[in-house]
Amino acid sequence: MKAIPFAYIVRNLWVRRVTTLLTALGMALVVYVFATVLMMSEGIRATLVATGQADNVIVLRKGAGAEINSAIARAQAAIIETLPGIATDALGRRLVSKEPVVLNNLPKRGSGKPSNVSVRGTSELGLQLRPQVRLVEGRLFRPGSSEVVAGRAVASGFQGVGLGETLRFAGREWTVVGVFDAGRSGFDSEIWGDAEQMMQAFRRNAYSSVVFRLADLDGFDNARAALDDDPRLSLEAKREVRFYAEQSEALATFINILGLSLSVIFSIGAVVGAMITMFAAVASRVGEIGTLRALGFRRSAVLIAFLGEALLLALVGGVIGMGAASLMQTVNISTTNFQTFAELAFQFKLTPLIAGQTLLFALCMGLVGGFIPAWRAARLAIVDCLREA
């Protein structure tokens, strides 16, 4: 069977440039929405997954779900510190960090609208537990002082959190002495200070979470069993990676569902556009179709040629839409994560999988929009075509 040359398809689209462009533009916008939504939920997921370390374990009060709901009394924290299987650092200290986490309502730069920022009390060991955190400006807070360091996203996004500025909370002035980069993880949206100072300032007697590093990756089950068996503790240990992945779930799923249902509704508009264009393409070329058929091209060849035209149209739209969406990767956004009730900054993230899904989505629109017109073109009788021309 002889196929109709590809050049014929391309030139047909080129001849009706305005129509092609308008149709492709409609599709490009749908593709753009589709891709951005996927990139957004992927960005949230990637940010929170990067927050957890594979060999770290986080302990919270049973049923708390998030750090701000949790409370671990000092005595309980001391028991956790003595668990077997905890790694030690070069100085022989056990890698355990007992951390109070609170929310502080701060105004954003620019809009002045308030949002909740996580404030974490930690220690030098806490920094060792998070190797992704690097200081980029200033210095670290001195233990025992009212000094704090701020994540990159908080420092640039909120008033009073820039280097050298002061924050007032818990009846004290806290000086921001450093800015750290947490490698695009959730810690970029946090403020860190000395744990004991924070406990005193907030008049708390309980930490929010205890984080420790396992000496060996497989030691998790033992550590958890030891915690579960102790009747003095009503606590729950989780691998940090899993804990942070769970924190991203609700927001990522919400955005996914909302965005994908929108994309599907929007795609009806674009598919209609493709159908109109392709019907017109068929109608204006009835004579040509007849001639092609008379020359010996089969019905299937005509079907494929028109389908190919629709798919090519969709591909143009898909590539334009994805190009626009990929520009979004430079945009930083920040919103409140419902699960932690705290601000989370993240980037749109384009992965090969998303690129593939996006192009497939565009081609599907082309296929749905192009099939009926192509089918009609293929079904035309030669005689009728030639007579009409």
Place this chain on the structure above:
Amino acid sequence: MFLLRLLLKNAFRHKLRTGLTLVGLVVAVCAFGLLRTIVDAWYAGVEASSSTRLVTRSATSLTFPLPLNYAQRIRGVDGVSAISWANWFGGIYITERNFFPQFAVDAASYLALYPEYVLPETEKLGFLRDRQGAVVGRKLADKFGWKVGDQIPLRGTIYPGTWNFTLRGIWDGVDAKTDESQMLFHWAFVNESLRKRLSGRSDYVGVYIVGINEPNNAALISQRVDAQFKNSLAETLTETEKAFQLSFVSMSEAILVAIQAVSLIIIIIIMAVMANTMTMTARERLAEYATLKALGFSPGFVVQLLFGESLLIALIGGVLGLVLTWPMASAFGAAAGTLFPVFQISGLTMALQVLAAAVVGVVAAVWPAWRMSRIDIVAGLRHVG
């Protein structure tokens, strides 16, 4: 009249194409309306807020509790007529998916401050008398099929343990703006239990609801309240209920902005589709327009024809879309359940839907109308062959 008939005839000359364009328009206008309604639903709490209520919370953030003894001190502030308090409970009913807001409140004073929760007198008394009692909004009761007398177990996240409440009443909102998806129970009951088990955490309050008589003095009274606790261990921030609700909305601002942007994108998509339809129509009718001009009709008449046809199609699509938004919105509202306590299409949304359709109609006709008004008669007539 003659012109309108001509426009109608022209518009439906190509039934399939016009039909498809209409489908696109209906979907777009409908989606636009639905998205705007979703954004409105987000602001429902702001709309429902009363100007005679202030909210006092910890200046640091909502997660910091305030001491119970602040109640007496706030009551003594000049201009304050009533006071109540509420704690966010954050319990889980069976699974996390069944999320709804629960507040432990000082019941008698709270219900007095919220007259929009209409509760039958017997149920109200039943609730006030039962320390373990609870009341819920009609929408929430319908969602889970609760009846008065039912036991409702909640698993605490902030307050550890499993808590059992007995449903003593179901309130109806005084109007459609009222939130009917909350659950209220006695602060004293929760507090007593805390005192027994976790004594350090008892006698604390999440937020104070402050009733005032004179809404115009809201700012002044807020300042007076906050001044009381300045430089104390728990400094306060007092704002109007509206500002308090708005601060929640602004937390998800990025998502709201995205939804609003997307609702405009769908209009642009349909603009491209519609412009394409009109360009094709004009191209096909080149010879006709040339004939009209040859007969002595002015270029303005041709422009009128194209704009008229485009607007006519757009408005038919717009009105159909508008009508369809109603069943869509009620289906969506039912599916979303208590996620959006209030889900109503506003008058502004409807007006904007029609406006959007009209704009699409006008913009779509600009390019073809400009082209057609300038065609050379001879070239146009020759096009026939």
